[in-house]
Amino acid sequence: MIEAQGLTKRYGSATVVHDVSFTCEPGTITGFLGPNGAGKSTTLRMIAGLTPPTAGSATVAGRPFAQLPNPSRVVGTLLDASAMHVGRTGTATLQLAATMAGVPSSRVPEVLRSVGLDEVAAKRRVGNYSLGMRQRLGIAQALLPDPQALILDEPANGLDPEGIAWMRRLLRGFADRGGTVLLSSHLLAEVEATVDRLVVIGHGRIVAQGSLDELLGSSGLIVRATDGRALERALDEAGLRYVLREDGALGVDDGATAEQVARIARNAGVLIVELRPDDRAGLEDLFFSLTGHGHDAETGIDVSEVA
Amino acid sequence: MTATTAEQEAPATAQAAPIGPRPGIPFSRLLRVEWRKSVDTRSARWLLGIVAVLTAGSMAIPLIWNSDIPQELPAYLAISQIGLVTLLPVVAIMTLTTEWTQRTVLTTFTQEPRRGRVVGAKVVTVSMLAIAATALAFAVSAAALALSAGLGRDVEWSIGADVAAGFTLYILLTVLMGAAFGAIFQSTALAIVLYFIVPFAWSLLTIVPALDEVGEWLDTSRTFQWLAEGEWDAHAGPIVVSTTVWVLVPLVLGVVRTLRREVK
Numbered sequence: 001m002i003e004a005q006g007l008t009k010r011y012g013s014a015t016v017v018h019d020v021s022f023t024c025e026p027g028t029i030t031g032f033l034g035p036n037g038a039g040k041s042t043t044l045r046m047i048a049g050l051t052p053p054t055a056g057s058a059t060v061a062g063r064p065f066a067q068l069p070n071p072s073r074v075v076g077t078l079l080d081a082s083a084m085h086v087g088r089t090g091t092a093t094l095q096l097a098a099t100m101a102g103v104p105s106s107r108v109p110e111v112l113r114s115v116g117l118d119e120v121a122a123k124r125r126v127g128n129y130s131l132g133m134r135q136r137l138g139i140a141q142a143l144l145p146d147p148q149a150l151i152l153d154e155p156a157n158g159l160d161p162e163g164i165a166w167m168r169r170l171l172r173g174f175a176d177r178g179g180t181v182l183l184s185s186h187l188l189a190e191v192e193a194t195v196d197r198l199v200v201i202g203h204g205r206i207v208a209q210g211s212l213d214e215l216l217g218s219s220g221l222i223v224r225a226t227d228g229r230a231l232e233r234a235l236d237e238a239g240l241r242y243v244l245r246e247d248g249a250l251g252v253d254d255g256a257t258a259e260q261v262a263r264i265a266r267n268a269g270v271l272i273v274e275l276r277p278d279d280r281a282g283l284e285d286l287f288f289s290l291t292g293h294g295h296d297a298e299t300g301i302d303v304s305e306v307a
Numbered sequence: 308m309t310a311t312t313a314e315q316e317a318p319a320t321a322q323a324a325p326i327g328p329r330p331g332i333p334f335s336r337l338l339r340v341e342w343r344k345s346v347d348t349r350s351a352r353w354l355l356g357i358v359a360v361l362t363a364g365s366m367a368i369p370l371i372w373n374s375d376i377p378q379e380l381p382a383y384l385a386i387s388q389i390g391l392v393t394l395l396p397v398v399a400i401m402t403l404t405t406e407w408t409q410r411t412v413l414t415t416f417t418q419e420p421r422r423g424r425v426v427g428a429k430v431v432t433v434s435m436l437a438i439a440a441t442a443l444a445f446a447v448s449a450a451a452l453a454l455s456a457g458l459g460r461d462v463e464w465s466i467g468a469d470v471a472a473g474f475t476l477y478i479l480l481t482v483l484m485g486a487a488f489g490a491i492f493q494s495t496a497l498a499i500v501l502y503f504i505v506p507f508a509w510s511l512l513t514i515v516p517a518l519d520e521v522g523e524w525l526d527t528s529r530t531f532q533w534l535a536e537g538e539w540d541a542h543a544g545p546i547v548v549s550t551t552v553w554v555l556v557p558l559v560l561g562v563v564r565t566l567r568r569e570v571k
Contacts, residue, residue, distance in 0.1 A: 049420045050413065050570035066420035069331035077417045083410035087348045099340050100332065100418045141414070 001026050001149050001180035002075075006056035007046050009039070009204075017042050018204045019056070024182045024197075026148070029175050031195030032184040033287070039204040040184040041079070044153050047182075048077050060149060072101045075149040076142025081134040081157070086127030090117055090137050093126060094144060101145035108144070115140040116166065131158025139167070149180040156183075156190045168194045188287050192216070200286065208286060220278035223261050224249040226271045234268035235261075251278055332419055337428035345402040345432045354398050355436075361390025362443055366451035370458075378455050379463040381470050383448035385535065388478065391440050395478070396485025399433040400498045403489025403561070412570050422565050430486055430558070437482035441475045470537030477535035484527070484554045490561025493568070506553065524548045 002024040009017040017039040024030045034040050045051040047058040049065035060068065060075050068074050084093060094108045112122050115136040126134065135158055142150055150171070156164050171181050171194060185191040191198075198215050200208040208215055225231035228248060235242050235252065240261075242250045252261055258275055265272045345351060365386050369376040376382055403426070406412045419425050456462045485502055492498040506527050513522025523529060523545050530549040533542040 045570070048417050050416060052569065065417075068420070071420060072418045077414075079413045079417070080410065083413045085348065085405070085409045085411050087350070092347060096340055096343060097414070097418070099336060099343070102332070102336065 002030075002047065002058075002060050002151070002182050004043065004047060004056070004058045007043055007053050007058060008055040009042050009046060009051065010054045016204050017046070017053075020201065020204075020206055021056075022199045022206065022209055024149070024180050026178050026180045027175055028196045029171055029181040029183065029194055030197045030199060031191040032182060032199050032201065033188060033191060034184075034186065034201035035287075036186050038186075038201045040186075040201060041153050043201070044079060044151055044182070044184060048079060048151060050079070070101065070145075072097070072142075072147065073103075073145040074147055075151060076145065076147040077150075078135075078138035078142045078152045078155060080153060081131060081138040081155075084126045084134060084137070087125060089125055090122040090129070090133075090140075093137065094141055097141045097144050103145050111140045111144050112137075114143070115170075132160060132163050135159055136163075139170070143174075148178075150174065150182070152181070152183040154184055154186070156185060156187070164190060188283060192283075198283075200283075208283075215283050220251060220253040221256065221258060221261060222249050222251055222274065222276055222278045223265075223272060224274035225265060226273060230268060230270045231265060231272075234264050234270055237268075238264045240264070249274060253278070331421075332424075334424060334428065337419065337424055338431055341402070341425070341428040341432045342435070344406075345398070345429070345436070348405070351398055351401060354394050354401075358390055358394045358398075358440065359443065361394070362387050362440075363447050365389050366447055370451055370455055373455065373460060377463070378452065378460050380448060380452055380466045381474075381536075383452050384444060384466075384470075384474055387444040387448045387451075388474070388535070391444060391478065392481045395437065395440055395482050396488075396502060397499060398436060399482045399485035400489035400502060401495055402429050402433050403486050404493055404495040404498055407493040408495050410571075416570050423562055426490060426562050426565050430483070430490075433482050433486045434479060437479045438475070440482075441478045444474075444478070467537055469539070473534045473537040473539050476539075477531050480531060480534070480550055480554055483558070487554050487556075487558035487561060491557040491564060493561075493564065525552055527553050 004020055004022050007017055007020040008015070020039070020043050022030070032040055032043070042051060046053045046056075047060065047065060049071075057064065059065075060071075065071060065075070088096075090112060091108060094112065095105050098105050098108055109119075109122070117133065117136055117140065121129075121133060126137065129137065135155055139152070139155060142152065155167060159167060171183070175181055175196075183191065183195070192212065195212060197211050198209060199206060200215075222245070223231065228250070231250060232242070232244075235250070238260075240252055240256050242252045245251050258277070262272060262275060346355065366383065368386050369378065369383050376386070406415055415425060416422055452462050452464065485498075488498045488502040489495075492501060509522070510526050510528050513519050513526055525545075525548065527549050530542065530546045533539060534546055539546055
């Protein structure tokens with residue numbers, strides 16, 4: 001439904017997006033994840049035909065975006081919730097979109113209700129909206145013409161936890177009815193409960209992509225002992241790498257099995273009180289390595305090669 | 308990732324009709340949208356309101372100073388256009404620039420990626436505004452002249468077709484020049500400042516005798532004046548050249564820039 005093929009964008013000598021390819025299938029929600037400045041928005045704008053790519057191409061429903069006759073009926077976009085005319089009311093904003101798409105204006109109050117903007121809010125000027133309200137209005141605008149796909153840039157920005165949960169249900173319902181969703185975020189925690197697939201981008205390049213299970217199911221282990229120091233020594237002797245977690249446990253992310261770790265502990269006479277797989281180790285490490293706050297960058301890059 | 312029952316009824320019939328030859332957006336619809344955008348904002352309404360008030364108010368001038376100003380329709384018209392030609396180009400500029408400054412182009416150009424059609428609809432919109440404003444000027448002038456006649460003055464109703472047409476064209480071109488500046492500079496403040504300063508600076512420059520002859524061909528304060536007074540037969544060359552330089556060229560460049568510019 002949405003396909004990017006070798007998308008590349010250079011500004012002068014700076015390559016902002018390099019050879020980005022991925023596909024979004026109907027019925028799925030794809031999270032486009034990466035730190036700020038990784039090239040997410042530029043990629044989404046190239047897909048939406050707003051930024052001409054230096055190389056590569058993108059199609060939506062089998063055609064380049066700019067060749068869709070009435071694009072908003074095929075793919076709803078929200079590329080920047082703050083890019084709205086501050087002087088118009090929520091209703092007026094959507095009425096323009098309705099006219100443009102050729103859908104009856106009776107859809108406007110309907111879709112406003114569905115995103116949780118009440119009549120009072122609808123009559124207010126967008127300039128008085130909070131960012132969260134603008135996100136809701138932007139999503140309403142994208143949904144208004146009843147499209148088959150959605151492209152949303154940082155839609156969770158400015159939403160409170162309740163709002164994020166709301167959006168999750170909304171997008172899940174949309175995908176369950178066969179819709180295709182591509183949304184970007186710079187926060188893993190924000191999207192990991194929403195998306196089916198992840199495309200992770202850093203410094204303009206895709207560093208990992210796959211289903212959530214593939215990417216989150218890593219070999220990382222969390223192990224806690226009554227005597228943490230003794231456990232560290234034992235792991236050092238066994239040559240296993242680990243990180244000291246904030247909660248005092250150790251994160252072992254070196255391909256070691258639980259049995260291996262348990263044996264090492266037993267042989268050293270260390271009492272283990274917790275030993276379990278760390279679901280998120282791989283992706284988090286990868287993500288931290290991209291943002292530059294990494295505690296174990298190497299492991300992150302290992303994961304990227306899984307893709 | 309089990310699906311939770313969607314509490315909110317999200318509108319999506321995702322498996323809608325396959326993408327066949329779906330009709331594009333007709334130009335009439337673009338025009339309707341652009342017209343609404345052009346007149347539905349607070350600043351545009353204020354400007355249009357002020358234009359109307361100024362146009363009506365300016366009629367006090369020929370009514371009060373009736374011994375100095377000929378009580379003729381062309382003279383009334385010439386006064387009625389003062390507020391109009393000053394402020395209507397600003398509305399035209401804003402029609403072309405606001406979407407860039409408010410960044411609503413992100414929405415507009417995803418709704419209609421054929422950007423040239425959007426600019427076209429905006430230009431037609433401001434042209435319609437110009438025609439409507441001309442009609443207002445005629446109506447207000449006629450009403451004022453009728454009032455003058457009602458006061459027992461001798462009034463002259465006749466107006467040459469060339470003056471009427473020239474006046475209309477004058478308003479239209481003035482407004483289109485604003486649109487052209489908006490299209491090329493894509494920033495409200497910059498376009499407004501340049502719209503007022505550049506032709507003025509040019510007029511100043513042509514005070515230099517050596518430049519006077521060139522000035523005659525490029526100075527819209529002179530050429531448009533000829534147009535407004537219906538003297539376009541005698542000055543067709545300079546009128547066409549100055550229109551090309553100040554209206555046509557920037558408009559074409561503005562369209563090209565709009566087509567090429569990256570929308571962020």
